Amino acid sequence: MRFLASRVRSHLVFNHCFYRLHFRMASSSTTVKKDAFPFDKQRLEGTLLNRFFYAPAFEIYGGVAGLYDYGPPGASLQANIINEWRKHFIIEEHMLELDTTIMTPAPVFETSGHVARFMDWMVKDSQTGDVLRADHLVKNVLEARLAGDKEARGLAVQPPVDDKDKKKKVKKVKGKVGVKLEDEVVAEYENILAQLDNYTGLELGELCRKYKITNPDTDNEVSEPQPFNLMFASSIGPTGQHPGYLRPETAQGHFMNFSRLLSFNNGKLPFASAQIGRSFRNEISPRAGLLRVREFTMAEIEHYVDPEDKTHERFHEVRDVELDLLPRDVQSSGNTKVTRMTVGEAVKKGIIANETLGYFVARIYLFLTKIGINPARLRFRQHMKNEMAHYACDCWDAEIHNSTGWTECVGCADRSAYDLTVHSKKTGIPLIASQQLEEPIVIEKEVVQFNKRTLGKMFGKELPVIQNIVNDMDEVSLQKLKGELAQGVATIVSSEGREFKLTPDLLTIERQTIKQSIREYTPNVIEPSFGLGRILYCLLEHSFWSREQDVERVVLSLPPIIAPTKVLIVPLSTKRFDHLVRDVSSKLRKSGVFSSVDDSNQSIGRRYARNDALGTPYGVTLDFASLQKGTMTLRERDTTEQLIGPIDEVIAVVTELVQGTIDWAEARQRLPAYDGVQALD
């Protein structure tokens, strides 16, 4: 359902995309005449590969699915996004930055639940042994059949221009193209697709049998779904005795250090730790470029908060931020229409559970739009109950729209006290915060006193087992036990189901009044978790367009703060301008602006075009006038407008443009237009 919905939305989306570009240009007080142009994914991908934003890793060895290398512009873009992230979150909010290891001993992920539950279902082709992800198989085949049905019914079923792969898949399903389905079958398929995230392995297997779903590449039957753990396994040390995993998220590294972090923060809550680093997921068959990879850079925040007080002291700063929300109950009614409202309203109405969660949702929105994500293609979707990770009690995804539909790029989960609790239980080390109460609390509670000698005689080394069972009991169970003991004999049961009979001589339970001046509690954790590669890819889609006069002249309208290169220096020819190039380059560097030089012997227009495709927002040209009159022209990427002025003045203006203290409209006030534009461009 989500997929189909995204198909429907794509028209809207392109309008939004224009809107943003027009807006950007309007702000520079220029009217750029431009008709609608189709987004061409193939052209974007060609540009990105050609300019080496990124490329399949180990290409000369035939490559490996799901592994990508970032080349110079991609690495620089990523570094700039990370830099803005660090400013926006870590520095702005005084978060405690961490850098923990990727290699993790197995017991940590056994405790966290990842060994048992961090997995997908896979099926094998019965003949070739090829492995497919079960839910993706069901999705692809049913969608292809629905598309074939539409075709047969004479309904337009244009594969979207931006998605050549899907077209191929549709064709591959032999005999299914153009086959009309019964109306009730269509309804069944649509129903299955709408709740695909809900099925267990067993159910996915049943679907394959019931609907005769085979491997579309071979038409062979597939095996029963088997669980496949998504963590890469390895072994630490030379003896093979220490199994380890590559982390699938950075979060556990934060939790391991909770006590040190709390102490670093002088014992005060709330506070947040933050980490930017590599994580790994051994995806079954990744085929979606940067959107689904086996190794990726993430940025994660773990914000520790008192479970009884999830207010946020800076919430007022974001109260009026407007968001497109897709709450759980709207989705479960089969709807994907977003509701636009302020964060303040969403928290007030209980749509977003608390201020802290709301604060981070808004801060995520502000970050993404600051680096250039189109706000009209950004929504926050609440997870369905059965869709959440095993550790989460609530979760809002920032989903960014792109040519494949809506993609989760940031998760904002309330992990509650899950992780700290399980690690503390497993290791026996308390992972708690404490609060000095202004007035001591007086409470009444059942207090257990063991008669260890008698217990020891009776149960020997089972003594601690019995103590643990009783100590783990809540008030209600203790009162029940107390009542049974008063009757003469009580039976308690261990978690493994073993029974022990207790009598009043072995322990006493008494109601006591207790005064507490310190409250101890396990903090809850709110976790914003960013997939930087996905954000980067969506950003590239949102920034990509072609100039109407020449579809080959592509542009990446990246905001200056994250553009890989801020200023391109273009000398008219090589040798004669060398000293000027060095001079301008060094002056720019001194004012903190990093430039690159294109002194190839191509035309100035062609050199600018090449850098439009790299997203370089400004260019300066050194020509004979520079030698004679000491002037330099300044060009803006999106409008291709040019201004002219004395070299130092142009440097001052471009520095302010890059720093964001002025915009292009203001630059046009400061420097006269250069009328040689047409000739050069």
Add this chain to the structure above:
Amino acid sequence: MRFLASRVRSHLVFNHCFYRLHFRMASSSTTVKKDAFPFDKQRLEGTLLNRFFYAPAFEIYGGVAGLYDYGPPGASLQANIINEWRKHFIIEEHMLELDTTIMTPAPVFETSGHVARFMDWMVKDSQTGDVLRADHLVKNVLEARLAGDKEARGLAVQPPVDDKDKKKKVKKVKGKVGVKLEDEVVAEYENILAQLDNYTGLELGELCRKYKITNPDTDNEVSEPQPFNLMFASSIGPTGQHPGYLRPETAQGHFMNFSRLLSFNNGKLPFASAQIGRSFRNEISPRAGLLRVREFTMAEIEHYVDPEDKTHERFHEVRDVELDLLPRDVQSSGNTKVTRMTVGEAVKKGIIANETLGYFVARIYLFLTKIGINPARLRFRQHMKNEMAHYACDCWDAEIHNSTGWTECVGCADRSAYDLTVHSKKTGIPLIASQQLEEPIVIEKEVVQFNKRTLGKMFGKELPVIQNIVNDMDEVSLQKLKGELAQGVATIVSSEGREFKLTPDLLTIERQTIKQSIREYTPNVIEPSFGLGRILYCLLEHSFWSREQDVERVVLSLPPIIAPTKVLIVPLSTKRFDHLVRDVSSKLRKSGVFSSVDDSNQSIGRRYARNDALGTPYGVTLDFASLQKGTMTLRERDTTEQLIGPIDEVIAVVTELVQGTIDWAEARQRLPAYDGVQALD
């Protein structure tokens, strides 16, 4: 020998260390009275753990040797070092930054030679099965015996104050403490230790038998040395058919992308790629803190250069940099005395092979000293021939002295054409650069013409084998073959030893004159490779000292550019100064200076002391005078001197101090001294 030598040097070193601190202080025109103080490693380690610079990873699970997490000050220090590195190398030299994957398919490391040769020798305790690294075992045991011998001879054998561990080890070798050895045995031991890096596994095994070397922890015999590959192995994808390794260096990721990089650089050489990222080595038994770990962040440069022209266009900029060099021939004569000379001289004399290697050695020196490494504790040691990695043809290590001796922190290797050649051979994809020759070269060479039809009839599918053998022949072999063919029959042999008989009807070899206007060649690679964790640890040792009046008051004299926090804001008390704190903090942030606030209710002196241990170079105090007169004091960490002035003026001065445009002496010209220093401090 190197180890013993370092012991002798430690006295000198401490003097150097003082020298540096005095120098720093002298530059601030203040005389700090301070007597010698012993460097106390335990105190340093306590401070680093306590302030959470770093800590053993997974501590609550009992930890794993060789894995460390960086806490807030450590992560920030590391980020600042990386930032300076990026400026000093990538930006300053327009290097092409990459970000490639850690997970690497096995064939890449099979080709690069790492699967066969990237390993250490390990031995097993015959009873317990404990695993030890063979060369470390031999080293530790023989050193302990030599120490015992010295003790028995009545020679002072004080274990160094800074190394409690070694003391323990000496004691553990039962019956050896205080045992006098024969003079010739002492000489044998010293000789073995001097060339420990040279021994094969077999030889290490012989040493263990000959000298009855047992596991010092148990006194049990050890097994024959076995090779242990240091790469972490894993498996990519769900079928287990794609073995992979975690990269032990980032270099292969550069080489994989060589052609894309060259094309990004418009086909021009020389150029460099650079990458900062995580690498992994599954060390046998890491026990040296951050100096030997299983997961670490490195920064690597691969500079591609024409093998026939290794000059460097910016060499003149570093010609006069003076370095302590330890060339290969000096070491092989059993000497470890460094030679001080300029890079220019070293290249001229052929001690450093070429300008490019010399340029990088000097740039490494400038980087390390800029971030605070004591130049007197930094030397460049050339690798012995048999000590080099399998891919290197020359290598200079930047070694930094620390409490464990001299540690390699940066390697600067000439990898020649090794990697590009082997990958190109394996994949069949040319990894070459080409040069348009100004004048075409005319050469004479033997040209082979195969008579494929006859060859095919005669040898069938062996045809390509024969073609490959002949095509791989050099001029001399071709001439020989030509001669034999002229005699009637020639025999050629494949690399597997198979013989083929050839006759003149199958191929002709003729000397031809050929005109070449493009020269193609495989570039050589100069590789500076930085271990950031090792540098960070040495830097902490070099920066650490205690104030004479109170040994508990420790200071980390980190340079402002890399200090985790630049300015500490200390309000006299909490609530009353809140608005001022916010105001100062926001003004500092606007001028690019990131501060932290300590508003705990401890004395101002104690709060400053706490931040001296975090390396925070400047502190500002907000007190009643701030409220009444709008003034603020400014404190310098190393001297504890304080100045006073209007808040905005102090902010301006501290901004310049942090940016490095003025030093403390100049700050003292701009602001009057604050005479309340004694009272506060």
